Amino acid sequence: MSPGTLALRARLLLALWVGLCAGLLWFLDLPARISTDVLDLIPVGERRPELAMVRGMAAEKQGRVVMLALDLPAGLDTGRRAVAGEAVRASLEGSGAFEELQAMGGTATRDALGRAVHQGRMNLLFPGWLARQQAAWRDEGGGAGGPDADWLAARAVSELGAFVGRPEAVAFQDLLPSDPLLLLPGLVDKLQDAQLQPGSAEGPVLLWGLMRGNPMNEADQARLSGAVQRAAGAASSLEPGSGLRWTAVARFAELSRARIQSEMTRLNLLSLAAVFGMAALCLSRVFRSLHLVPPVLISTLTGWCVTLLVFPRVHVLVFVVGSLLAGVAVDYGFYLFMQPPAYPEEPYTRRAGRLLRPLLASALTTILGFSLLFFSELPLIRQLGVFVSAGLLAALGAALLWFAQIRNAHLPARPFAAATVPAGRPGRVVAWVLIAACALAACVGPWRLEWRDDIRTLEVPSPELRENDAALRRLFGEEPGRALYLSVGADAAQAREAWGRLDAWHAGRHPGKGLLSLALLMPSRSEWEGLSAARPSLQDFPASLRRELEAGGFEASGFEPFFREWGRWRAEPPPSPDSLAEGFQAQLRGPVALLMSVRAGQAWFASVSGAPVSPGDQVPEGTFLASQLATLNRLFSDYRQSALRLSSIGLALVGLSVFVLYGLRRGVFVFMIPSGACLGAFGILGLCGQTLNLFHLLGAFLGVCLSHNYAIFSIENRLCGNGVPPSIRMSALSTFASFAVLGISSIPVVAALGTMVALIVLLALLFVELGAILSRSRTGAACATAAGDLNDGA
Numbered sequence: 001m002s003p004g005t006l007a008l009r010a011r012l013l014l015a016l017w018v019g020l021c022a023g024l025l026w027f028l029d030l031p032a033r034i035s036t037d038v039l040d041l042i043p044v045g046e047r048r049p050e051l052a053m054v055r056g057m058a059a060e061k062q063g064r065v066v067m068l069a070l071d072l073p074a075g076l077d078t079g080r081r082a083v084a085g086e087a088v089r090a091s092l093e094g095s096g097a098f099e100e101l102q103a104m105g106g107t108a109t110r111d112a113l114g115r116a117v118h119q120g121r122m123n124l125l126f127p128g129w130l131a132r133q134q135a136a137w138r139d140e141g142g143g144a145g146g147p148d149a150d151w152l153a154a155r156a157v158s159e160l161g162a163f164v165g166r167p168e169a170v171a172f173q174d175l176l177p178s179d180p181l182l183l184l185p186g187l188v189d190k191l192q193d194a195q196l197q198p199g200s201a202e203g204p205v206l207l208w209g210l211m212r213g214n215p216m217n218e219a220d221q222a223r224l225s226g227a228v229q230r231a232a233g234a235a236s237s238l239e240p241g242s243g244l245r246w247t248a249v250a251r252f253a254e255l256s257r258a259r260i261q262s263e264m265t266r267l268n269l270l271s272l273a274a275v276f277g278m279a280a281l282c283l284s285r286v287f288r289s290l291h292l293v294p295p296v297l298i299s300t301l302t303g304w305c306v307t308l309l310v311f312p313r314v315h316v317l318v319f320v321v322g323s324l325l326a327g328v329a330v331d332y333g334f335y336l337f338m339q340p341p342a343y344p345e346e347p348y349t350r351r352a353g354r355l356l357r358p359l360l361a362s363a364l365t366t367i368l369g370f371s372l373l374f375f376s377e378l379p380l381i382r383q384l385g386v387f388v389s390a391g392l393l394a395a396l397g398a399a400l401l402w403f404a405q406i407r408n409a410h411l412p413a414r415p416f417a418a419a420t421v422p423a424g425r426p427g428r429v430v431a432w433v434l435i436a437a438c439a440l441a442a443c444v445g446p447w448r449l450e451w452r453d454d455i456r457t458l459e460v461p462s463p464e465l466r467e468n469d470a471a472l473r474r475l476f477g478e479e480p481g482r483a484l485y486l487s488v489g490a491d492a493a494q495a496r497e498a499w500g501r502l503d504a505w506h507a508g509r510h511p512g513k514g515l516l517s518l519a520l521l522m523p524s525r526s527e528w529e530g531l532s533a534a535r536p537s538l539q540d541f542p543a544s545l546r547r548e549l550e551a552g553g554f555e556a557s558g559f560e561p562f563f564r565e566w567g568r569w570r571a572e573p574p575p576s577p578d579s580l581a582e583g584f585q586a587q588l589r590g591p592v593a594l595l596m597s598v599r600a601g602q603a604w605f606a607s608v609s610g611a612p613v614s615p616g617d618q619v620p621e622g623t624f625l626a627s628q629l630a631t632l633n634r635l636f637s638d639y640r641q642s643a644l645r646l647s648s649i650g651l652a653l654v655g656l657s658v659f660v661l662y663g664l665r666r667g668v669f670v671f672m673i674p675s676g677a678c679l680g681a682f683g684i685l686g687l688c689g690q691t692l693n694l695f696h697l698l699g700a701f702l703g704v705c706l707s708h709n710y711a712i713f714s715i716e717n718r719l720c721g722n723g724v725p726p727s728i729r730m731s732a733l734s735t736f737a738s739f740a741v742l743g744i745s746s747i748p749v750v751a752a753l754g755t756m757v758a759l760i761v762l763l764a765l766l767f768v769e770l771g772a773i774l775s776r777s778r779t780g781a782a783c784a785t786a787a788g789d790l791n792d793g794a
Contacts, residue, residue, distance in 0.1 A: 003347070003348070003407070006348065006349070006404050006405070007404060007405035007406075007407075008405075010401040010402070010404040010405040011405050013401055014294075014298070014398070014401050014402065014405075017298065017302075017398070017401075018298060018301065020305075021298075021301045021302055021304075021305045022301070024305050024308075024309070025301075025304065025305060025308075028308055030308075031218055033308055033312070033313060033314060034313075034314055034315075034316050034319075035216070035313050035314065035315050035316065061210055061593060061594055062594055063215050063249050064099070064210045064211045064212075064213075064215055064248075064249070064250075065208070065209075065210060065211075065248065065249070065591075065594065066098070066208070066209045066210070066211050066224065066246060066247075066248040066250075067206075067207075067208055067246065067247050067248070067472045067473070067475075067476055068088075068092075068206070068207040068208075068209070068228070068231075068244060068245065068246040068472075069204035069205070069206055069207075069244070069245045069246070069472055069475055070084065070085060070088050070204055070205040070206075070207070070235055070242060070243075070244050071204050071242060071243045071244075071245065072084055072204070072205065072235075072239055072241075072242050073239060073240075073241045073242065076239065080239065081205060083238065084205070084235055084238050084239050084242060085103060085205040085207075087231075087234045087235060087238055088205070088207065088231045088232075088234060088235050088244065089101060089103060089207060091227070091230055091231040091234045092207070092209065092227055092228070092231050095223070095226070095227030095230065095231075096212065096223070096227075097211060097212055097220075097223045097224045097226075097227035098209045098210065098211060098212060098227070099209075099210045099211065099212045100209055100210040100589065100590075101207060101208070101209035101210075102207070102208055102209070102589070102590055103205070103206070103207055103208075104206035104207065104208055104476065105206065112587060112588060112589035112590065112592075113588060113589075113592055114184075115587065116584055116587035116588060117184060117521060117584075118175075118178075118179075118184065119587070120580070120583065120584055121179065121183045121184060122565060122566070122569040123523075123569070123574075123575055123580050124521045124522065124523070124580070124584065125183035125184070125521065126181070126183065126531070126569075127523035127524075127527035127528055127530065127531040128523060128524075128527050129181055129183055130152075130527070130530060130531055130534060131524075131526070131527045131530050133147060133152055133155055134146055134147060134530060134534075136155065137151065146533070146534060146537065147537075148537055149537060149538060149539075149540040149541040149543075149544040150544045150548075152538075152541060152544070153541060153544035153545040153547070153548040154544075154548050156180060156181050156545060156548070157180075157545070157548040157549055157551075157552040157554070158552075159182060160176075160180050160181075160182060160552070160554070161552055161553075163182055163185070164176070168185070169185075172184070172185050176559075177558055177559050177560070177561050177562065178559075178561035178562050178565060179562065180545070180549070180559050180562055181562075203475070204245075204475060206475060206476065208476070208590060208591055211224050211248065211250060215248065215249040215250035215253055216250075216253050218254075218257070220250065221250045221251075221253060221254040222254075224248065224250050224251075225250075225251070225254060228244060228246050231244060232244035245468060245471075245472060246472070247465070247468055247469040247472045247473075251465065252462070252465060252469075255462055255465060256462070257316070259462075259746075260316050260317070260747070261316075263745060263746060263747060263750075264316070264319060267741060267742060267745060267750070270741045271737075271738045271741045271742070272293075272296070274734075274737035274738060274740070274741050275292075275296075275330055275734040275737055275738050276289060276290070276292065276293065277737070278730070278733050278734045278737050279292060279330075279730065279734065281414075282413055282414055282726070282729070282730055282733070283338075283411055283412075283413055283414065283730070284411065284412050284413065284414050285411060288411050289411065291333070291337065291402065291403070291406060291409075291411075292330050292333040292334070292337065294398065294402050295329060295330070295332065295333050295395055295398040295399040295402050296329045296330050296333070296395070298394060298395075298398040298402075299329040299391045299392070299394040299395035299398055300329070300391060301394075302390055302391060302394035302398075303387045303388070303390050303391030303394065304319065304387075306386060306387070306390035307383055307386050307387045307390065310386050311379075311382075311383055311386070314383050315379065315380055315383065317380060317747070317749070317750075318380065318383045318384050318387050319387075328388075328391075328392060328395070328706060328735060328738075329391060329392065329394075329395030329398075329399075330395075330731070330734050330735075330738075331362075331395075331706075331709055331731040331734075331735065332359060332363070332395050332396050332399040332400075333399045333402075333403070334727045334730045334731045334734070335355055335358075335359060335713065335727045335731065336352060336355065336359075336399055336400070336403045336409070337403060337409060337410065337411045337727075338410070338411055338412070338413060338725070338726055338727040338730065339351060339354070339355055339410070339727065340410060340412070341410060342354070348403065348404055348409055349404075352400060352403075352404075357661075358712050358713050359396060360396075361657075361658075361661055361712050362708060362709035362712045362713065363392055363393065363395075363396045364657070365654045365657050365658065365705070365708050365712075366392055366654075366705040366706065366708065366709070367389045367392055367393060368650070368653055368654055368657060369647075369650035369651060369653065369654045369701065369704075369705040370385045370388050370389045370392075370650070370702075370705065371385065371389055371650075372385070372646045372647070372649055372650035372653070373385025373646060373650070374386065375646060376646055381698065384698070388702070413726035413727075413729075413730065434766065434770060435767075435770060438676065438680040438683070438763065438766075438767075440683075441680055441683030441684050441686075441687055442676070442679035442680050442682070442683040443683070444683065444686070444687065445682060445683025445684060445685065445686030445687040446679070446682045446683055446686050447686065448686040448687065448689070449682060449685065449686040449690075449692055450691050450692070451691070451692050451693065452691050452692075452693060476591075482608060482609060482610060482612070483608075483609040483611060483612060483613045483625065484606060484607070484608055484609075484625070485502055485515075485606070485607040485609065485619060485623050485624070485625060486604050486605070486606055486607075486623065486624055486625075487499035487501075487502050487517075487519065487604060487605045487607065487622055487623045488602070488603070488604045488622055488623070488624070489602075489603050489604070489622060490601060490602065490603070491577065491578050491598075491603050492522065492577040492578045492580070492581035492582075492598050492603045493525050493528075493577040493578075494603070494622070495519070495598075495603040495604050495605050495622075496519055496522045496523070496524055496525070496577070496605070497524065497525055497622070498620070498621070498622025498623050499517060499519035499605050499607065499623070500519075500524055501620035501621065501622060501623070502515070502607060502619065502620055502622075502623045503515055503519075503607075504620075505619065505620045506607075506609060506611075509611075509617065510609065510611035513609060513610045513611040514609070514610060515607050515608075515609050516607065516608050516609075517595065517605050517606060517607035517608070518592070518595045518596045518605055518606075519596070519605035519607065521584070522577070522580070522581060522584075522605070523577070523580075525577075528577065531574075532574070538570075541566075542563055542566055542567075545559075546563075578598060578603070581596070581598040581603065582598050585597070585598055594606070607623075613625060644697060647697065647698075647700075647701040650701065650705075651701070651704060654704075654705065654708060655667075655671045658670045658671055658708065658712070659671075662715060666715050669711070669715060669771070670708065670711040670712055670715055671711070672767075673707060673708075673710065673711040673714070673764055673767045673768060673771070674703070674704040674705075674706075674707030674708050674711060674760070674764055675704065676763070676767055677703065677704070677707050677760045677761075677763035677764040677766075677767060678700050678703060678704050678707075678760055680763045681700065681703070681756060681759040681760045681763060682700070684759065685756075685759075692752070693749070693752060694749075695749040695750075695752040695753045695756075696752045696753070696755075696756045698753060699752060699753040699754070699755070699756030699757045699760075700756055700760065702753070702757050703756060703757040703759075703760030703761055703764075704760065706735060706757070706760075706761060706764075707760060707761060707764035709731065710728050710731065710732055710764050710765060710768050711764070711768065713725065713727070713728050714728060714768045714771070714772070728765070728768065729765065732761055732762070732764065732765035732768075733765070735757075735758075735761050736758050736761045736762050736765070739753075739754045739755075739757040739758035739761065740754065740758045741754065742754025742755075742757075742758075743755040743758055
């Protein structure tokens, strides 16, 4: 095939390739397909209930809460404060960004809770009342059949008489005609005190709301931010010097998305600048080095397309970390572009054919290692494995095609970049000293390593927002010393049973400390069963209660609201626990509505304790501490173990493929370079006291796979009797530059991965150079010995 025909075909294939990828990205809905939500890093099928809870809570009301505090100038009278607060509330309500909004310190939440409890009191509270009376019956030596209607009525009137004699009965005088069994007194107040804090007459005006839409949706985030800005403007126009503070999941997500996008642009530009700055420094023709850019861009474009085709939703961190392709994909361009022709006018196909074996060996071993990441449980690792594997394969193909359509596709290095390191005695001494130092670090350093996985390393740090969030939560009554528990079950009955175990455990563990929860209102399974068994004996209860009321000095006619409610309740079929909980939940408003959730396949109740969590606390089965941070940290620690297993298997397969290609003796040399560089990197970090995490491990895996490239090309050149080619140096240095840029990222996990890979690549290049020095020293010594033998023979 003539060079012109080869160039034309290569250009057509490249144009078709780029056109398909660009067209695919054009038609994909990228904002909907690319996520910035940290919870998308949790597997959807995660079986552990606490992790399923974390995902579920973010999708429900808990993820849409907005807390606002209007700071007004000091000295304003109550009327002006009320006018400013009402202006802010009206502005927010009129924006369409809120599904629910209320001022804290008002009665809306209390009224909604009281109404819900009052309307459902017979189903919610009567089973518990009956269970307590049955327990009293047994304590008094009653029979196994349980109390009859007359005993229950007499007991109820006795308790009523004792209650009306106490001062607090005045607050419930309007309630007693519909509740002579005293199902409600005291209960609403306890629940109110557990969650709601009244607004202060002097402090900020507090508003609580639920945003409309999805907190992770960009349009909904913008609508919410705009609504708050307009409300702040309305407050300032009325009262100059006022300010509106607010916090929400949507605000964190919006800032995180903006910073990640900025970080992605910055890292990609700096990475490209570092790589091609290195190329301009070491290559003889600066402008011709721009031919290295297109294969890198094509590989990145292909990685985007393949990843978006494989996964319905991709986390943006995949593409941020994927900027490493700028340093990896350029390797194949260096190997092809810097390979000198064997003779003048050597065809490109023959020159590329001489490199095909090491090119395929280096690419396929790296892809083989990364393909194991497809089996990880962590979505981010799977997506990263697809992105890097597809990008590397595309980089090799794009480099072969791109340089096929370039005339005189050879770019020599500058003399200093192609220089051979002296192999005399000083060189051997330096080489052994460096090898000994790396061996010492590899033996001592790893034992000093500390592993700690923290979900916060996945986020762009925003200390100002976190301080603002903590301050607002304190204003809304969320004290740091309190503990929050979640009792979980497949349905409301199971969740209520889990809460019962928590209540008993908490009473023994923290005596005198209350445990407040909406589960107090839900009948337990045993209470439901006791009510079902006692239903026949309750038929005569209204008549017995009328007689006991009259005998106790009460007018039975004054309790007609209760008797009407009793008749309605008896006439209706008993609800199931789930339908009862769902109906109750639907009536709740405000912050108290966040204390329970009942949906298909899962239910939970939140419990607030005034006692802090002790390090040795082991909560009962079915309940866990509502610390999303600790839960996700444990998740990432588990996934680090999984990634370690997959990495070990992948490296074993890479090593096996190297031994198959190069035999045992040369394969050991190829495998020792990346393995030694990895151990040396861990040793150096250990000696520096660095704390490592999951992404240091992923960086080590990537660094070992990349270092195989240098070892493979090194052994290929050694087989041909050559030293370290400048293409290996350029490849390693550009990769080092690319990952060193990632090491300065403000996203901790990106910095961890970049630092680890840069260190391993630099050590691998050092070992390749040291191996060449020692190899030439042995060759020189052997030649000197042979020459001496010849002279002696002569």
